[in-house]
Amino acid sequence: MDRWDRIGRRAAYGAAFALTPYLLIKVSWVVGSLLGVAPVGEGFDLAGWVVLNTVTIGMAGIGIALALALVRPWGMRIPGRLVVFCAWTGSGFLVSVLPFAVLSTLLDSASGDSGGDADAAMPGWEAALVQFGFVGMGLGLALALPAYLRRRWPEAFSGRVGDGTRGTVPWPSVVAAGVGLVWMYWAVGGTVGIAHPAARDADGYLLTGLGALWALAGAAAVWAVARTLPARVSRWFPRWLPQALGWLGSGSLFAWSGWKLPLTLYVASAAPPDIRLPEHPAPAVVLHLAAVTAGAGMLRILVASTRRPDSAPARVITR
Template sequence: MERWDRVGRCAGYGAVLALSPYLLIKVLWVVGSLLGLAPIGEGFNLAGWVVLNTVTIGMAGIGIALALALVRPWGMRIPGWLVAFCAWTGAGFLVSILPYAVLSTVLDAMRGGMADSRGEDSALPGWEGALIQFSFIGMGLGLALALPAYLRRRWPEAFTARVKDGTPTAVPWAAAVAAVVGLAWLYWAVGGTLGVARPAERDTYGYLLTGVGALWALAGSAAIWMLARQRPARVPYHLLLALGWLGSGSLFAWSGWKLPLTLFVALAHPTDVTLPENLAVAAVLHLAAVVAGVGMLRSLVGSRPRTPAGTSPAPLHT
């Protein structure tokens, strides 16, 4: 077994172990709230709390199954499109957020700790918050290492090819949409107030999270543009593929999660939930991000790297 495969397998099993506390905590929240033994989250009734946490339990279960599929032999027999979609969405959620996790931890340390900088939440004990953060970071790191090893085993040509030379094709519309969304988010991240209804409700962590999302959107857009223009040929194909993969996945996953929340706040007008951004503007940007993410993925699937003579790219459905 090659060293890269050994690292990937260890990372996959590590991701399973890291995400397990999150899954257990969520199960305990649901069971405890139904039995009246655990508090309900602020701003939720019992039904809403159970539904939300049941959904996240399912997502955690899918994440654990994905991590195992990346390292177990049976994972090579699963249809490629199914593994690719789950890995794309999971990486969009967790791998893309790793820069925020690192930078926010540095900010916490500079401000004297999480409790001092963000305030204490009586509904969430500190040890639960630490375990949840550990699960997210551990799963993200695990996917970041296990996924390339899996892809390298299943589609090795993507790791040996370079951007093909030839006649450039039209830049996909999705890359342009992603660039517009990324620039809008970057404008908000640097303090812009156009399209922000409640500027006073924004904080440093909100600026940071928005900025990370903007950078992934712009990086993914640039990668798709370079793949479409087929320049420069010296750039490894897998590098552009990774940037396009993570950028499009981040757009789809996070905006796919935030869009329903934004619509709920806009339609239901809950008294205890507000968002800084203008809800109509935020909804349009999230919808555009979801559509752009899907369009960028289609461009990636349709791209063909230049491979050595006598070989051909393996189809995604194998």
């Protein structure tokens, strides 16, 4: 077991541990509300509150099971496609949450804003545990997923960037780069395609910028995996680095836009008075469709790269 494998295994256990308090808090909310000893969330009736938190309990349970599957021997026996898809989308959501939580906390501290009373019904210790759960899960999956993939398909992570046969132009990377550049333009204050500038806030700018960075990093990584590079360049970059960045970047594109696309379509068609998205619906829908398509296409390139023609058939390591 090498250093990166040890780091990945510890990160997987850490992710499961970090999300456990969140799971217990949600269970206490459901049980407490049913017994009448805990308040129902503002804007919800009892049934809606119980259903919402029961769904999040299930999601937290899946997250903990996923983290353990990345480290326990039985995780190597689960069909690879199922584990990869769940881990890919889960880490795609959380890799942006981790830096967002850290940076937003630093920005709030610098501005003297403690977050106000946005959720006065939640004690401070509960809010801290919830944030700890998401940050810990995001960081844990970001480290554990590449280690799991490297353990299960080691040949895909061996060698140097650009090894093997030169492939065709990876168009999903080109599309992802275009999406990332538009998001970066919006993140630095660009107004073309913005319908409601007043609806933009610091958190929105930060999340958009993080999404842009992951899109650009993933696009560059998948390009490096799919195309050969000059020997004087490729010898400096181990193959596992673009593989890991490609998995995380493509997952971020697919997961976030896969969630935002139906939300954008709903807001555009129903025009609810309490929801106003900054972006104009038309370019937002086009960008989210492009991001989902690019993310899925980048995943196909990464999966195909595990069957490199210049390597022996992939072996599964079960130690």
